[in-house]
Structures are given as structure tokens and as C-alpha cells.
Amino acid sequence: MTLNGDVSITKTESLPLRTEHDVVLARQVVRRLTQEISFGLVDQTKLVTATSELARNAIIYGLGGTLTCELLVDGTRKGLRLQFIDHGPGIADVELAMKDGWTSGQGMGLGLSGSKRLVHDFQIATVPGQGTTITIARWK
Amino acid sequence: MERIPILRMGDLLLVTVQVDMHDRLAMTLQEDLTEQVQRTGAKGVLIDISALDMVDSFIGRMISNLSSMSRILDAHTVVVGMRPAVAITLVELGLSLQGVETALDVDRGMKLLRGRLGDAERRRLDHED
Numbered sequence: 001m002t003l004n005g006d007v008s009i010t011k012t013e014s015l016p017l018r019t020e021h022d023v024v025l026a027r028q029v030v031r032r033l034t035q036e037i038s039f040g041l042v043d044q045t046k047l048v049t050a051t052s053e054l055a056r057n058a059i060i061y062g063l064g065g066t067l068t069c070e071l072l073v074d075g076t077r078k079g080l081r082l083q084f085i086d087h088g089p090g091i092a093d094v095e096l097a098m099k100d101g102w103t104s105g106q107g108m109g110l111g112l113s114g115s116k117r118l119v120h121d122f123q124i125a126t127v128p129g130q131g132t133t134i135t136i137a138r139w140k
Numbered sequence: 141m142e143r144i145p146i147l148r149m150g151d152l153l154l155v156t157v158q159v160d161m162h163d164r165l166a167m168t169l170q171e172d173l174t175e176q177v178q179r180t181g182a183k184g185v186l187i188d189i190s191a192l193d194m195v196d197s198f199i200g201r202m203i204s205n206l207s208s209m210s211r212i213l214d215a216h217t218v219v220v221g222m223r224p225a226v227a228i229t230l231v232e233l234g235l236s237l238q239g240v241e242t243a244l245d246v247d248r249g250m251k252l253l254r255g256r257l258g259d260a261e262r263r264r265l266d267h268e269d
Binding site for chain 1 (some may be wrong): 160161162163164193194195196197198223224225226228229230232233234235
């Protein structure tokens with residue numbers, strides 16, 4: 001993801017996404033980071049919930065991966081950007097996968113489409129056979 | 141194995157979720173609770189989620205399932221204590237927990253359950269008359 005010239009990264013943290021316990025850990029790390037930049041309770045909850053959905057996806061569908069969290073400053077604006085990287089099979093049809101209610105597995109089909117509604121920026125980069133990277137950000 | 145405790149109080153079962161649940165723990169609760177409803181013949185289930193700071197689609201689905209499953213097993217379920225930020229997020233995520241009865245807190249949830257059980261009891265007696 002390209003940054004425009006004014007955005008700087010003030011802190012980076014990474015954690016593995018391997019087991020369902022990592023989903024819980026990811027939620028806790030993101031909660032702490034949102035508190036560090038004084039997100040309100042609703043903003044915190046939205047980003048933590050999106051984290052839970054996307055971390056689970058990376059583990060179940062992406063066969064595991066990594067979460068990278070970056071605290072951003074853009075002038076007076078602060079935000080948190082999260083990157084969920086997996087090396088799974090990739091998403092064959094992104095447009096279809098983004099539809100509410102569509103699921104390739106056991107879920108409710110709200111993971112991707114629902115998470116998108118919970119954040120300000122949402123990007124998917126996927127290569128069949130190589131993996132998927134989903135980048136989200138929420139600003140204060 | 142890690143488990144969420146289920147308390148029995150007369151013909152009610154009470155569950156207070158106080159930990160950040162991983163998926164398997166949520167599934168275990170679903171199995172334990174339906175098993176307990178069947179074994180004890182409980183008529184009401186109260187689930188307190190006031191300690192949960194997040195409900196995602198997985199936990200939301202577990203709550204929905206629990207409510208439907210206990211209905212099939214002849215018990216009413218009331219979910220209480222959802223935090224406002226959680227409710228806002230859940231709806232935006234796309235989950236409205238349709239068919240799940242809710243109350244603001246444990247007190248109101250208990251009243252709602254007692255009312256429901258009273259109605260059912262009255263209907264049963266009317267039927268016998």
C-alpha cells in the first residue's frame with residue numbers, strides 16, 4: 001500500500017496468526033494499540049471486531065499468516081493500519097467474496113464484507129496459489 | 141479443558157461469559173448448554189455477555205444458535221448486558237441477532253424469563269382445564 005507523503009508510521013508490531021488463540025491475542029494487541037492513540041470505545045470495538053474476522057479468515061482460509069500493526073500519523077490525524085498476510089490459496093473471485101452472505105466455508109459470509117463496513121480503508125491483494133494480503137485502516 | 145461455567149437456579153440456567161472467548165470455547169459452551177438444557181429440563185436460559193468487549197460474527201452466530209437450539213429443546217433464552225459499542229458494531233457488521241430475545245441487564249432478563257415461563261405455565265394449565 002502506498003502512503004502519501006505526509007503519513008508517517010510511529011510504531012510497528014507484528015504477530016503470528018496460526019491458531020485460534022492467536023485470534024484472541026490479535027484482538028488484545030489491536031485493542032491496546034487503539035487505546036494508545038485514544039480511540040473512543042465504538043472505534044476501538046469496530047477495529048477489534050474487524051481484526052477478529054480477518055485474523056480468523058487468515059487462519060482458516062489462508063492457512064495461517066502474520067498480522068502487522070502500524071500506528072500512523074497524518075498531520076494531526078492518528079490512525080491504525082493493520083495488514084493480514086497469508087500464504088494460502090488466495091481468493092479466486094474477490095468480488096464474489098466481498099458479497100454479504102457469500103461464504104466458501106462454514107461462516108456466515110460476513111467476515112470480509114462486514115469488516116469493510118467497520119473501517120475507513122480496505123484493500124485486498126490476492127494471487128491465486130500464493131496468498132492474500134488484506135490491509136485495513138481506521139482513523140481517529 | 142477450559143470451560144465456561146453454567147449455573148443452575150431452579151428451572152433456569154445462568155451463564156456469565158467473562159473471558160475473551162476463542163472459537164472452540166464458544167463451540168464448547170454451545171454443546172455444554174444444550175446438553176444441560178436437555179439433562180436438567182431447564183425452561184429458561186439467561187446468558188450474560190456484559191463482560192464481552194467484542195462480539196464478532198462467530199460469537200454472534202453462537203448466540204443465535206444457542207437461542208434457536210434451546211427453543212427447540214423447549215427453553216427460552218434471554219441474552220443480557222450487551223454493551224452499546226458492541227451492539228453498534230454488530231449491526232454494522234451485518235448481524236442483527238434476529239429471533240434472539242435480549243434485555244438490558246440481568247434483573248430485566250430474569251423478569252422477562254419469569255414472565256415467559258409464567259405464560260407457558262398458564263397456557264399449560266388452561267389446556268388441562
